[in-house]
Amino acid sequence: MASLKDIPNVTLLALDVTKIQDIKTAKEAVSSQTDGRLSCLVNNAARNHFMPFLDDDIDAAKRMFETNVWAPLAVTQAFAPLLIETQGALVNITSIAGHGPVPTLEQIAEVFRLDLAPFNVKRLYVVTGAVPTNGQSYFEDWALPSGSLYKPVEKIMASVVRATNGMARMPRVEYANTVVDTILASTTGRIWMGGRAQEAKMLQLREKVLRLGTIWS
Numbered sequence: 001m002a003s004l005k006d007i008p009n010v011t012l013l014a015l016d017v018t019k020i021q022d023i024k025t026a027k028e029a030v031s032s033q034t035d036g037r038l039s040c041l042v043n044n045a046a047r048n049h050f051m052p053f054l055d056d057d058i059d060a061a062k063r064m065f066e067t068n069v070w071a072p073l074a075v076t077q078a079f080a081p082l083l084i085e086t087q088g089a090l091v092n093i094t095s096i097a098g099h100g101p102v103p104t105l106e107q108i109a110e111v112f113r114l115d116l117a118p119f120n121v122k123r124l125y126v127v128t129g130a131v132p133t134n135g136q137s138y139f140e141d142w143a144l145p146s147g148s149l150y151k152p153v154e155k156i157m158a159s160v161v162r163a164t165n166g167m168a169r170m171p172r173v174e175y176a177n178t179v180v181d182t183i184l185a186s187t188t189g190r191i192w193m194g195g196r197a198q199e200a201k202m203l204q205l206r207e208k209v210l211r212l213g214t215i216w217s
Helices: 020-034 058-086 106-119 151-161 172-184 197-216
Strands: 040-043 089-095 122-128 189-193
Touching (some): 020 058, 040 058, 058 089, 058 106, 089 106, 089 172, 106 122, 122 172, 172 189, 189 197
Parallel strands (some): 040 089, 089 122, 122 189
């Protein structure tokens, strides 16, 4: 974040979202500079994790949950009093992966929405599709375990993991500007943004329609 340090009215804080003491220290720093008031909290930190369940390392999966589930819960618990004071906005950056067979922040974001509704805190979660970030830049050595049943399609899976499969991606600046504009417009609910996000949205709607048809039939 060093490139941001000279921007007026920007204060950088060290924060490992999996460490309670870091969260407490960040909350105290924000509170002292804002008289205990906060306009917006964005939960954006996430850990990418790619592995079929049959091959998964349980400890690695637990580390993903620490960052993607328990960390945003801990951060939100810490900062909620400051948000409630201003009736500010809670923004969760989620993923289109949350609408497939992958555990993510998507489900817990809905719980945040319900829990904070009585306090007039605006809730927004951004269902994010493909965006070129550093999040997939550390998987060059990714491979399936030897003996994996999925070895015949390992190259295809690796191209997805490393973001080399040619999928159209929304430019980072465009994504960031749109998210900020959406927050400043006091938008609430779920919005879909990034490469393939709209396709995922339509697929979800189609599945809902099919489920309703099954129920009524």
